[in-house]
Amino acid sequence: MSHASASQQHQLTQRDSVAALTLGALGVVYGDIGTSPLYTMKEIFSTHTGVPLDGQHIIGVVSVIFWGLMTVVTLKYVTLILRADNRGEGGIMALTALASKAAGSTHSRRVALLLIGVLGAALFYGDSVITPAISVLSAVEGLEVVSSTFKPYVLPISIGVLFGLFAMQRYGTSVVGKLFGPVIVIWFVTLAVFGIRQILQQPAILAALNPLYAIAFLWAQGAHVFIVVGAVVLAFTGAEALYADMGHFGKKPIRLAWTALVLPALALNYMGQSALLMRDATAISNPFFQLFPDQLLMPAVFLATIATVIASQAVISGAYSMTKQAMQLGLLPRMQVHFTSVKEIGQIYIPSVNWILLVGVLFTVVGFGSSSAMAGAYGIAVTVTMFITTLLTFFVVRHAWNFPLALALGATGLFMTLDALLVVSCSFKIIEGGWFPLILGALIFTIMATWRRGRELLITHIQQDDPELLPSITALSEDSMHRAARTAIYAVANPDTVPQALMHNLKHNQVLHERNLILTVVFHDVRWIDDKERIQVEALVPGFWKVKVNYGFKNEPDLPKALERCEQHGLPINLFETSYFLSREIVVPTKGTGMAHWRELLFAVMSRNSRSVADFFHLPNNCVIELGTRVQI
Template identity: 45%
Template sequence: MSSEHKQSLPAITLAAIGVVYGDIGTSPLYTLRECLSGQFGFGVEQHSVFGFLSLIFWLLVLVVSLKYLSYVMRADNAGEGGILTLMSLAGRHTSDRMTSIVLIMGLIGGGFFYGEVVITPAMSVLSAMEGIEIAAPELDSYIVPLSVIVLTLLFAIQKHGTSSVGKLFAPVMLIWFLTLAVLGVRSIMDTPQVLQALNPVYAVRFFIEYKFISFFALGAVVLAITGVEALYADMGHFGKFPIRLAWFTVVLPSLVLNYFGQGALLLRNPEAIKNPFFLLAPDWALIPLLILATLATIIASQAVISGVFSLTRQAVRLGYLPPMRIVHTSDMESGQIYIPAINWLLYTAVVIVIVSFEHSGNLAAAYGIAVTGTMVLTSILSATVAVKNWHWHRYVVWLLLVAMLLIDIPLFLANVVKILSGGWLPLALGLIMFTIMTTWKSERFRLLRRLHEHGNSLDAMIVSLEKNQPVRVPGTAVYLSRATHVIPFALLHNLKHNKVLHERVVLLTMRTEAVPYVHNVQRVTVEQLSPTFWRVIANYGWRETPNVEEVFHRCWQEGLACQMMETSFFMSNESLTMGKRPWYLRVRGKVFMMLSRNALRAADQFEIPPNRLIELGIQVEI
């Protein structure tokens, strides 16, 4: 468990219920309604109700319980999970060509997550607000405006952090799941024969009876497991056991009881397909249930917003997105962060989606394609980890992979056919994010190669400067260097224009390791290159924020004492110009230049005091 402060197992399990299962826990609001709404030609009849209930139950068991909780969650990087973590693990012990394929799959999965995270808040909040149609039909026209207001408030409070609001998450979600269970049990008791749908035979019969049409219906069934990636992505916050315990003791039983309760209601009253979730409740409980559903969907939205903040930080630290301002909203928990740029871009996209689609039924067509696409990639990457990292027998892994893909691929293909009716949205968003991430990574590599192509030897230059010393001035000069054996441009330009050198020169390189955290013992490496030149390498994990004051403290422990007020930081500020390129590379270059202009400056990124910083401009053709 990643928390620095030990907590009891019940407390952590309760917290996992509140954060991890928000998205999948609100799926009963719309899943069965979308399955039987008539869009696939199914009537609300016993064989179709039993077929869908059996499919939903066995998807929850096979995909969530077995695939993710029992298998995929074994793949952790110092306790952390998520698609980029899986990408990092899978690429460690593969050939160069295979590593490139793994990177592409991981980045596509990351892009899919961004596409999903735009739809989840819109879908969840809209589906909760649609309870107004049952409680007060005359207020139907206020559903979209009220949804926008709720989400506006949610995104506005992100800058204050989730620590205080988070204390309410777990109790509210626990009440939510218990309410799901009670509503389901109440309905099942009136029609107990619905429990026959637990038998997988009904799922098989469903495919045999409806043949080709049943394949398209999988696009609606998959709504029951949206949010499954959160189980893996949030593993670092709570640990594996609490997440598994929460699922098997509270979440899975509550979801199954509610789905089967809705099925029992539909067997008694097919007209309830209008909104089977809210019609499960007695009339007196409609308003309290509407309020509780709204709170639950807000929490589900909060969970994915926090998830996209974490994914963005990981992508920034691994070099797939430009540096951006990351605000830590808690002194106790490093995972609680706020990224203003991402927050308001996400808010704008969500509002546009709500206003455009207007109804959760319309959004259901867009929902699922990103989730199932990520599921396919997770299966392939986890199989790679099993063979390369865990050294499992290849035939065993192949059998596991085939079993997983036999479920994942049909689910993905069933959602692909919804591209024209809304599925294009997450694909377009995912493609945009994939393009941005690959553009930043590749163009940044090209830029660094141009900066380092002068070929001057650092060791030779140091020997020359020690032998024929320029004018020396008191103090320490720290030159930020991206590579350890390359002369920093700022050092070359300082010597060229000012013709002076400080009495002590430190070449500082900040490195991001492919792990969440770096132990303090491995944080800083200090090497004396000559009587007046030092090399310092500071290592950070992708969940950590570099800080030069901390680096100085570690240097002091290693025998290199630096006083902040006696130190000047030198760095180069590149002005980019476009060279001759084919048109498609010119587009990538323009995107990179735009991202560079809006990227967080290194001084802010490493928390360098502004009054100690000197920037030297250079022009670079890309």
């Protein structure tokens, strides 16, 4: 093959790859924001907002939505935030790691940025409960437009769809995932086509493209603007997914999907609903489904239900990924993780998270009863997360990219002001249901903060009385005690003190192995660590080595596989003649210093129920010896 033809083939392959990733991004990234037209217009003109349903106000509302999409999504996320990647990875956890590393000139600043990021991550879980509930319920409510006789069945059908969605998670998304992109393409094309159909009948709505109508509308609202914006924000929910899924698809496919299809389809559909309302105010009962002629209503409800299931799937998968990252960054206890694809390491299933989410979603659906009632709860968690993302981005622009302070403030100041407006506006909905995701977020934040602080206290107490490693093993290497002809691996958090398991082994078994590895596993705040950087080996005294294993927060920890690389560093290990000595700490809460007693009790419960170290690191069960230690904190 000639050089020219090889180059052409490479370009074709690249184009095919971008096309495939763009199609995938449509299904995963834009499912949430793509289903917002189901309920947004209905909520903006609901009785509690007090917005008159006349031509002037309808044009003003859709102008605010259009320019909000242009500013909040296009300029902020697609143009700016997607540049703030942590080695190709996006999302609140990756951004937190990047910002704290770049701006962490002092310990207190690093801790403050970490806590802010953890709060954003905690609120994401609240969104993971609300999104499936409101999306699926709003789609199934389309049956009420078909016939009022379906009204008693909306709630049971919604519960059945959601239960089926969560029950199928154990089988993975590899098969269903292939359908996500094409179905969402059909969905967005449908949004655009039926939006255009109404615009052609009422072209006056195109005046909304003039931003002056948006400004005039907001200015005319006075103090009432916060109530209105609190409803308009429903059109922007899901924007955070653009950044969160950057590691899966890359910047180019996400940007291409937004500009080529998603933004035009959303704009045309919102304008189409507005054009319909200008002609027929009675359509406000459900303006989205009123776009369709009667004979197409049932297919529209079916398509909307499938689209909302896809949107929900994206949020659920995001919750799994967030949990895995949080575990490896030391913010949550170890949990069982199933990998559902042999090809894609990002496709995982975490049973405990799945069933907790299902319980939360079902309680939400039953408790609120309708998408309108739930709209009050939706938005506050999303907008706070959006504000935190902008705040962390400022530190990245200022300290990681080394932009002047004035330029960093200029790049993020406008978005921070808009985000603050959205947060304040949504705060008016706290009484109506906004308290729900905030309480969920507060619970998750408490759990994360308690686990991290508890682990710090636990390690500190363990190490208080541990002797220094080097003097101790120097004395041991000169001792004439019996040596077992095997390799012993001691997993420790601090490689500079004698492992508890080693001291227990000497005390109770009075034996020392011929080869002893003091093993430390470090999870770095980067996405991946390459295999060539996986292992570091340091010889200490005869019979003792320090081994450091490095992982990124998206790597799958597999210690036996990693230890095979020790041979490249002059330390061959026969894994069939190796024993892994682990210390299992039994936490004993005590009143006094440390944490509040109730937090210590919570930490003790989490520690007792966390997944075993052996399972987490894929250690062979027949080679693991666990030695228990009671530790007071």
